[in-house]
Amino acid sequence: MKLPRRRFLRGAASAVALPAFCRFASADDYPSRPVHIIIGYTPGGSADLTARLFGQWLSDRLGQQFVVETRPGGSTNIATEAVIRAAPDGYTLLEVAPANAINASLFETLNFNFIRDVAPVAGFIRFPDVMEVNPSVPVKTVPEFIAYAKANPGKLNMASSGVGSTIHVAGELFKMMTGVDMVHVPYRGGAPALLDMVSGRDQVMFDNLPTSIEFIRSGKLRPLAVTTAQRSELFPELPTVADYVPGYEASAWYGLGAPAGTPPAIIDKLNKAINASLADAKAQKQLSELGASLLPGSPADFGKLVADETEKWAKVIKFAGIKPE
Numbered sequence: 001m002k003l004p005r006r007r008f009l010r011g012a013a014s015a016v017a018l019p020a021f022c023r024f025a026s027a028d029d030y031p032s033r034p035v036h037i038i039i040g041y042t043p044g045g046s047a048d049l050t051a052r053l054f055g056q057w058l059s060d061r062l063g064q065q066f067v068v069e070t071r072p073g074g075s076t077n078i079a080t081e082a083v084i085r086a087a088p089d090g091y092t093l094l095e096v097a098p099a100n101a102i103n104a105s106l107f108e109t110l111n112f113n114f115i116r117d118v119a120p121v122a123g124f125i126r127f128p129d130v131m132e133v134n135p136s137v138p139v140k141t142v143p144e145f146i147a148y149a150k151a152n153p154g155k156l157n158m159a160s161s162g163v164g165s166t167i168h169v170a171g172e173l174f175k176m177m178t179g180v181d182m183v184h185v186p187y188r189g190g191a192p193a194l195l196d197m198v199s200g201r202d203q204v205m206f207d208n209l210p211t212s213i214e215f216i217r218s219g220k221l222r223p224l225a226v227t228t229a230q231r232s233e234l235f236p237e238l239p240t241v242a243d244y245v246p247g248y249e250a251s252a253w254y255g256l257g258a259p260a261g262t263p264p265a266i267i268d269k270l271n272k273a274i275n276a277s278l279a280d281a282k283a284q285k286q287l288s289e290l291g292a293s294l295l296p297g298s299p300a301d302f303g304k305l306v307a308d309e310t311e312k313w314a315k316v317i318k319f320a321g322i323k324p325e
Contacts, residue, residue, distance in 0.1 A: 027265040030090055031064040037256070038069050038083050039095040040076025045190075046127060046210055050254045051095045053286070054124055057277040058270070075103055075164060075324065077110065084117045088261035090270070094118060096257040096302075098166045101309035105317045106164045106324050115310065120303035121256040121267050122274040123295025125287055129170050129227040129250055130209045131241055132216065134200050142225050142244040145204070149180035158182040159202035161190040163325045169313055170206035170227055170250035172320040177245050186325075197221060208252050209234065209291045227251060234291040253295060253309075255302050271299055 037055050041047040048070060055066035071079040076099040086092035100114050131142065137156075139145040149156055160168035163186045175182060185202055187193040190211055196202045198220045205212075206227060213234065215221040225241045226232045227250040241248045256274065258267060277283050278296045287294065295302070316322075 027090075027263070027269040030266050030269060031062055033091065034065040034067050035091050035093060036067050036069055037093045037095055038071055038079045040072060040074075040079030040097070040099065041070060042072045043070050046208055046252060047095060047097055047254060049290075050124055050292075053283075054256070054274065054277065057280075057283060058273055061273045061276060062269075075099055075106070077103060077107070080114065080118070081111055083257070084112050084259055086259050088119075088259040088263075090258060090262055090266035092259065093121070093270075094257040095124075096120070096255045096306065098252060098309060098313075099164075100257075101306055102164055102166070102169060102313045102317070104310045105314035106322060115303075115307060117260050118257040119260050119262050119267060120299045120306060121258055122271040122299065123253065123255040123297055123302040123305060124274070124278075125292040126228065126251050126253040126295055127290075127292050128209045128232050129167065129206045129252065130212055130216070130232075130235075130238070131174070131204070131206050131224045131227060132197070132212060132221045133204050133224060134197055134202070135219070135222050136200050137203050137222075139224070140222070142239070142241055145224055146178050146180060146244075149178075149182060153181040154183060156182045156204055157185045157202040159185050159187060159193040159197050159205040161193055162186050162188060164317075164322055166250070166252050167193075167206050167208070168322070169316050169320075171204075172322065173248065173250055173316050174206065174241065174245070176316060176319045177248055194221075206250065213291070228293070230293070232291055233288055253305070255295060255305075267299055 037051050039047050039051045051068045055068050058066045071082060080094060080100060083092055083094040104114055139148050158171045160171060197205050198215060209232060212221060216223050223238055225239045227241050229242060229249050231240060275296050278294045
């Protein structure tokens, strides 16, 4: 498989070759009607919450309603394909998430090439995952966990929200970088996985921090570390996994994409509105309370993030031999 970065660069080059009328299209009257943000997840999760927050902020700044549509299924591929097939006019947008980077290698055949067919608009936010254990596991630090897991190969259950989910690949990345042997136990969503974690049926999970906060605060789960490169403001006392496993990083991030061929003037207008929202003090406070860090930057910055993540998870999927269910 050719490197995703090369695909991204080819896609950027082809964008430059768009017809002149498209390249220099005016965005003065955009948007003149409601805009739809499509997400590939069910309502109520972090992806849905993020899309609705940014949709409201974009509505406030651009003067038109940004409607969030949930189209779950196919590991977000159904939503992605719907956006790719839409007119490239800025009125159908995609909330981009790690699943889009993971799916490029997880599925042998797709009806699209994500990096070629989706134009990056802007990053939103990044949520840390948290490496957590059931309190019955006699460890309190990542080094203690690694030693315990190596002393008990194949005896620890690693719960996830499903095969190929961000929670799953975060755990597989840990296995790849530490050499520990754990049994992956996939569930149909994070909620049932957490219930079995609390009951003790499973021993470890790399969950999105926002969904585990109350279990951690109540003492039902024991956090060992966050998975991002920096510590979380919500739990500043928690170290990062990378403090003990150099180079480790896994997180849930979200941003906005548009069908390839969308006029650059429209992408630029959306990008500026999103970055303005990220710079707003009230928005920053609201996002920090969710445990999120900000992803400001240009469309190219967000495109690089997607390309880098696609490349990273391709290596993990190959190592773990992950196949879609």
